[in-house]
Structures are given as structure tokens and as C-alpha cells.
Amino acid sequence: MELPNQQVAASFDEIADLLELAGDNQFKIRAYRRAAEIVRSLDEPAAELLRRDQSAIPGIGEALRSKIWEMESEGRIEYLERLRAQIPAAIVVLTRVPGIGPRTARRLHESLGIEDVASLLAAARAGRIREMPGFGAKTEANIIKAIQSMQSDGGRKPLYQALPLAQQIVSELLKVSGVEHADAGGSIRRRRDTIGDIDIIAATTDAGRLMERFASLDVFQEITSMGPLRASAVTRSQIRCDLWAVPPESYWTGLHHVTGSKDHHVRLRGIAGRMGLLINERGVYRDSDGQAIGIESEEDIYSLLGMSYIPPELREDRGEIEAALSGALPAIIGRHSIRGDLHMHTSWSDGGESIDDMARAAQAIGYDYIAITDHSRSLGVAHGLSVERVLQQIDEVRGANARARGIRILAGAEVDILKDGSLDFPDEILERLDVVVASIHSGFRQDRATITGRIVAAMQNPHVDILAHPTGRLLARRPGYDVDIGTVIREAARTGTALEINSYPDRLDLDDEHARAARDAGVMIAVNTDSHASGELANMEYGVWVARRAWLEPRHVANTMSCDELIEWLHTHKAARG
Ligand SMILES: [Zn+2]
Ligand SMILES: [Zn+2]
Numbered sequence: 419m420e421l422p423n424q425q426v427a428a429s430f431d432e433i434a435d436l437l438e439l440a441g442d443n444q445f446k447i448r449a450y451r452r453a454a455e456i457v458r459s460l461d462e463p464a465a466e467l468l469r470r471d472q473s474a475i476p477g478i479g480e481a482l483r484s485k486i487w488e489m490e491s492e493g494r495i496e497y498l499e500r501l502r503a504q505i506p507a508a509i510v511v512l513t514r515v516p517g518i519g520p521r522t523a524r525r526l527h528e529s530l531g532i533e534d535v536a537s538l539l540a541a542a543r544a545g546r547i548r549e550m551p552g553f554g555a556k557t558e559a560n561i562i563k564a565i566q567s568m569q570s571d572g573g574r575k576p577l578y579q580a581l582p583l584a585q586q587i588v589s590e591l592l593k594v595s596g597v598e599h600a601d602a603g604g605s606i607r608r609r610r611d612t613i614g615d616i617d618i619i620a621a622t623t624d625a626g627r628l629m630e631r632f633a634s635l636d637v638f639q640e641i642t643s644m645g646p647l648r649a650s651a652v653t654r655s656q657i658r659c660d661l662w663a664v665p666p667e668s669y670w671t672g673l674h675h676v677t678g679s680k681d682h683h684v685r686l687r688g689i690a691g692r693m694g695l696l697i698n699e700r701g702v703y704r705d706s707d708g709q710a711i712g713i714e715s716e717e718d719i720y721s722l723l724g725m726s727y728i729p730p731e732l733r734e735d736r737g738e739i740e741a742a743l744s745g746a747l748p749a750i751i752g753r754h755s756i757r758g759d760l761h762m763h764t765s766w767s768d769g770g771e772s773i774d775d776m777a778r779a780a781q782a783i784g785y786d787y788i789a790i791t792d793h794s795r796s797l798g799v800a801h802g803l804s805v806e807r808v809l810q811q812i813d814e815v816r817g818a819n820a821r822a823r824g825i826r827i828l829a830g831a832e833v834d835i836l837k838d839g840s841l842d843f844p845d846e847i848l849e850r851l852d853v854v855v856a857s858i859h860s861g862f863r864q865d866r867a868t869i870t871g872r873i874v875a876a877m878q879n880p881h882v883d884i885l886a887h888p889t890g891r892l893l894a895r896r897p898g899y900d901v902d903i904g905t906v907i908r909e910a911a912r913t914g915t916a917l918e919i920n921s922y923p924d925r926l927d928l929d930d931e932h933a934r935a936a937r938d939a940g941v942m943i944a945v946n947t948d949s950h951a952s953g954e955l956a957n958m959e960y961g962v963w964v965a966r967r968a969w970l971e972p973r974h975v976a977n978t979m980s981c982d983e984l985i986e987w988l989h990t991h992k993a994a995r996g
Contacts, residue, residue: 420465420466421463421464421465421489421490422463422586422589422590423458423460423464424458424583424585424589425489425586426454426457426464426465427453427454427455427457427458427582428583428586429485429498430451430453430454430457430482431450431451431454432498432654432655433450433495433498433501434448434451435655436498436501436502436504436510437501438520439505439510439513439520439523440504440520449477452477452951452953453477453478453482455954456475456477456478456953457475458582458953458956459953459954459956460475464478464486468486485497493636494636506527507639508523508532508534509523509524509527510654510656511533511534511535511656512526512527512532512534512535514656515535515538515561515565516564516567516568516895517561518561518564525550526538526547526550529550530546530547530550535565538565539561539562539565542558542561542562542565545558574612574614574894575612575613575614575655575894576611576612576613576893576894576923576924576926577609577610577611577613577926577960577963578923578960579655580606580613580657581606583616583637583653583655584606584616584618585602587602587618587632587635587637587659588601588602588618590631590635591618591628591631591632594624594628594631595627596622596623596624596625596627596628597620597624597628598621598622598623598666599620599669599673600618600619600620600621601618601619601673602616602618603617603618603619603673603677604616604617604677604678605678605679607730608677608678608679608731608733608967609730609731609963609967611926611930611964612893613657614658615658615659616653616657616658616659616660617659618660618661619661619662619669619672619673619676620661620662620663620664621663621664621666621668621669621672622663622665623666625646625647625663626646628661629644629645629646629649629661629663632649632651632661633649633651635651637653637654638652638653638654638659639651639653639656642658646663647662647664648660648661648662648663649661662676664699664700667701668699668700670713670714670715670716671699671701671702672699673716674716675698676699677730677733681734681735682728682733682735682739684735685739686719686723689723690723693723693724694706695711695722701713702719720742725742725743726742726745726747727742728742728747729750731963731966731967732747732750732966732967732969734967736934748971750970751962751966751970751971751974751975751978752966753962755972755975756785756962756975756977757785757787757977757978757979757981758780758785758786758787758788758789758826758977758981759785759788759946759947759949759955759977760789760791760828760830760853760855760884760944760946760976760977761789761830761832761855761886761918761920761944761947761948762776762788762789762790762791762946762947762948762950763790763791763800763832763948763950764776764792766790766801766803766807766811766814767792767793767797767801767802767803768792768793768799768800768801769792769949769951770950771951773790773814773818774818774821774822775952776788776790776949776952776955777818777822777825777827778952779953779955780825780952780955781822781824781825783955783956783958786825786980787825787826787827787828787981787984788826788828789827789828789829789830789853789855790811790827790828790829791830791831791832791853791855792808792831792832793831793832793834794808794831794832794834794841794843795842795843796834796836796842796860797834797842797859797860800859802842805843805847808831808843809847809850815827815828815829826981828852828853828985829850829852829853830851830852830853831843831847831855832886833848833857833882834858834859835856835857835872835873836860836872837860837864838872839871839872839873839874839875839876840875841856841876841879845879848879848881848882849881851881852985852988853883853884853988854881854882854884855883855885855886855918855946856876856877856885857885857886858872858873862890864899864900865900866900866901866902869899870901870905873885873888873901873906873909874905874906874909877906877909877910877913877915878909878913880991880992882915882992883916883988883992884915884916884918884944884976885910885917885918886918886946886948887918887922887925887927887948888927888932889901889928889929889932891927892924893926894924898927903928903932903935904935907935907936907939908939910939910941911939911941912993913992913993914990914992914995915941916943916944916976917933917936917941917942917943918943918944918945919933919943919945919946919961920946920947920948920961921947921948921957921958921961921962921964922948922957922960925948926960926961926964928943928964928968929964930964930968933964933965933970934967934968934969934970936968937974942974942975942976942987942995943965943968943970943974943975943976944975944977945958945961945962945965945975946961946977947961
């Protein structure tokens, strides 16, 4: 049986997580993380590639190869099993609370018997934590605060943590005999940037067999409930997963139902009611005689209601129903519209590969152009380039471009917006670059007026083409800096500066609502990956999903232009770009 890449990647990620908790060495941890990323980006099963050629996958050496073979033949990795046994599940769970490291988690677990976040909160509220040596009332208050803020976002997880798991579960369920269709619905299918839980629906003629297989999947830590047609489980990464089994004739209304959103459905049901129809998860029925109407796709549901098909990413009741009724839905962008990537790093700063490597990988994806945008001098942690180094790099990029066939390589930089709003390279340098991406990497705690003023000042520089990761947020780790995004959008429109949707899966800013506001204000958007290795170029799909949710069409996105059009756009005086 074929071993799915998602399963290999999830196991490598879990090994990295557990090694991190065990305090193992960073080099080893990074090797597993990198391997997970590489395997996830392959188009062919890793095991097959390696069988043909042992060194087919750079970054996968002997030790990792043998784990892939083991997983294929045994269905498990001994090493991972051992790590799981060494590190109690409670410790894994407790370290998800911000501020609690592995050592603290172990002490809380061992001395107070704390098993999960709920019992930790109860212990903190009861004043039991301050009684432990080395812990005070302040620590206790911080723990309460951290748990409350975790719970206020409903414990949502970034899409990239849940989507590969959901895909892995679905692909396993599709192999079960009797299963005709299966898919993940909910915010995963709508491609929201964070998700609450994984909802899976499967059409089957043999629900018993489906439930049995679901319960046996290795991704789950615990099966929390099991009925004839429904089951719930919790994954090892603490994401809840619900499964619905439906008969094949109810699949499309069922999928439509679990996809949501609730607001979208309420509106649709209202429209259906006025037409004398009843829609629920089992089917569509005529009010008059209760007769079921045959539904063979989601398209059928929308056309029955007299509207054009609404893609899942738009189902939020943000005007899509009115647009679909009047035939005015936007032709939203797809992954294939993207012709280049305008933000990436190489080993010149904090990336892992050469300019040529990145260009080759981009060409293999089918791009017409890329921009190399390494960090500027002030970003010491990322080996930012000095003025001399960036001049050298421009020559190097010109050379690589001359060697390359079929892809254009543009010279760029990700120039830091310094604390006073000035840029990290002088104008004489910026004007030699084809593309200037500007961004903030410091002074995150400045107040709203100061941060917004910094960004506005940067956008007023005529050489700045794109404002990168405009809010600085990291999903589930840190909120963005306090920026007035309305002002940024207005100023971007006025100066002709593009705003970025950063496809790095834990950034994804601008978010969908801000990107849509930018679109409406006439701002050009660039969807970039900010890759630090060629395997990360595949993250583009995450940015495209945000763009789809923001109602963007190809004409709203700079990197859907041909290279010549793009260069012309870059040369046009910024204020006149429009
Ligand atoms: Zn950056
Ligand atoms: Zn970057």
C-alpha cells in the first residue's frame, strides 16, 4: 500500500515536537522539521522516489530514509513510539500554554498531577500553583491570563497544522471499502487562516467498516465518542476531529452543510423557503409534498436556488449571495494565475539555498519570474546585507539571470523600515533594484501612531514597491503590531504601493478582510511566499486561499502579470500606477 507523504511529514513533525520537549539538540530538531516540509512539498510519494534513487530528495539522508522504509513496512516508527512513551501526553498539552516550557510542564504534571489545560486553570484559580517552590502569585496570575487568552480565540489552530492532517485522514478513509466520497468541510474547506476542529463527511454503503477504520487511525490520541454514524476523536496534536457517515445520495447536501458557514446557510435556507424548498444536511425537499429532489453536486444546490455556484472560500455571508443571485460573483483568482514570486531569501541572508537553486525550483513550478529579496543590514539575526554585499548580490543576480533560460530573476531586497520610519538602505541603492519590498522587523511595541507613521513614511518613498507582511502577526503565537490598517490602505492607494499577502503559513497577512478592503480601495496586492528554502515556494497556495477569500481576481494581484507587464508597472511612477 502506498505511504502518503502527509503521513510521513506528520510523523517527522511530531518527532521534532517531542525532541524539542525533551530538550534535544537544535540541529536534529531542525533536520526533522525541514524533512517534513520537503516531503510535504513533493508531488510524488517520497518512498517511491527514494526507491528509484536513494539521493532523489535532498535533505533526506540515511537515517530519515530508514524511518520512511520502516513506516512503509511496519506502519509505525519505533523511534517515534519510544519518544511518545518518554514524554507524557500531559506535558505535550501543557506546553501549548504560552509561557510554559517543558520543564515547568513536567513539574506541574509530576508534583500536582495536572493532566490538561482545564485542570491547570483550576489549580491556578485554587491558588495551588503558588505553593510550589519557585512559583509565585505572579506566575500563577500569568498562567491564568495565558489560558484565558488561549480560550478567547477558541483555541483555534493555524490552517497549516490542520489541513495536512485532514487530508491524511480523508485519504485513509477513501481507501475503506464502501466509501464513495469523503472530504473535510468546515473552515478547513473554506480555507480560513485558522480552524477550530476538523469536520469530515464520508459517503458510504458500509458505515460500520468506516467507523472501525477511523477509530484505528494512528493520528488520533483518543477516540472520544463512537456511534453508528458519527464519531469524534482528538489528534495527537490536540485537534478535535468529527466524522459523519452519510448514505451516498445525501453526500452533496451533507458536504454543503458541514462546509458552512452558518451565516451563509441561514441566508440560503431563507431563500429556499421562499421558493417552497427545504434544504437540510440530508437533501433538498419540496415543501408541498415532501418529495426529495435529486442532488448530484453542490452546483445543483445553487442552481436550484437560481444563483451561480459559490466557491467554499466565499461562503461567509459577506455579500456573495447577492452577487451570485445577480450573476455578479467575481471570477476569483486560482493558483494557476500566479506567474512569479516577489519575496524570497537565499543563503546571502537567512535563506538556505543559492540564487540559482531558488530560480530552478521556481522554474520547475512553472513561474516566469522571481525576485530575490534578502534582508537589509540592520537585521543582524538574519545576516542582513551591507551596502557592499547588496551591490555584489545585484551583480550575482544579473549573472544568474543571464545563465537562466526561461525564467527572469529580478534583483530586489527586503529593506527594513527602521524605528524612525527611515529605510535601511539609501535611495542610491534602492534605485538600482528592480523590486523593493519594505517591512518591519523591530520596534513591535511602539504605539499605534508611531508604527503607522513609520509604515506611511516608508510607502512615501518612491522606490518602495511592496509593503511586506503588513501587520507582523504570527498565527496562534503573537498578534500583529498595533497598526492602523485603514490608514495604511489609504496611503497605499495614494502612493501606488502594493500590499502583500504573505503566504508563509503562520503569517498570512494581510488577512482576508483587510485584503478585500485594500482591493476595494484600488490597492494592488502581491501574493508572495517569503520563502527561505525552495521547498517553501509551494506555500503560495496558502496566500492564494487568502486572496480568494478576499474576493481578489487576477487583475488585483501584481504577480499575475507577465514579466514585461510587471517591469513596466514597476517602472511607472508609483503614484501613477493605480
Ligand atoms: Zn520579513
Ligand atoms: Zn522576508
